[in-house]
Amino acid sequence: MWKLSKKLGASFYQQETVALAKALLGQKLVRIYEGKRLVGRIVEVEAYHQDGDEAAHSFRGKTPRNQVMFGPPGYLYVYFIYGMHYCMNVVSEEEGVGAAVLIRGLEPLEGIETMQALRGPKIKRRDLTTGPARACKAMAINRHYDGTDLLGDTIWLEEGDSPLEAEITCGPRIGISKSKDLPWRWVVG
């Protein structure tokens, strides 16, 4: 049961992207998969914003793929990359602004057996959910979930233990080739 945890509401997502990225650290991502609860603590995120960030999908304007980023906050933006991987983002700010926070890493809390089954028997436990595409696979998230409402009953966020300011490491983002100097990546250390 999840009555001990508090589900995050709409106002949580409607904040400035950088602030939301930091606020997401330590929160729990809950996903209902075939009636089971899969929960992961968010330990690594990256911020993407249409203004001054050439690496953001929204930088060059609205397209069919990234339209969710421009929509209202509190939605899931899932996209396919490198022909074999999915990545998930949390849309931030208000409708009309192309901004989102990429979930890069999780720490498995509940439903670990199921995650292991989804990822494969030979995956090491530490590699279950550390990485954007791994987190998606462990949560059984695919393009079908692009645009999912985080206030719905399939995927949502719950209030977790907020890490201390001192435990948060801030630095440049990874895996991109533009605007990589922006210190928009946060990790709980």
Add this chain to the structure above:
DNA sequence: TAAAAGATCCGCT
């Protein structure tokens, strides 16, 4: 219509 690049992971050495 075609070509190139991309917010990556996995297996092998």
Add this chain to the structure above:
DNA sequence: GCGGATCTTTTAA
């Protein structure tokens, strides 16, 4: 630790 796999989306001609 390094290189390959593999396909969607975008942008240009």
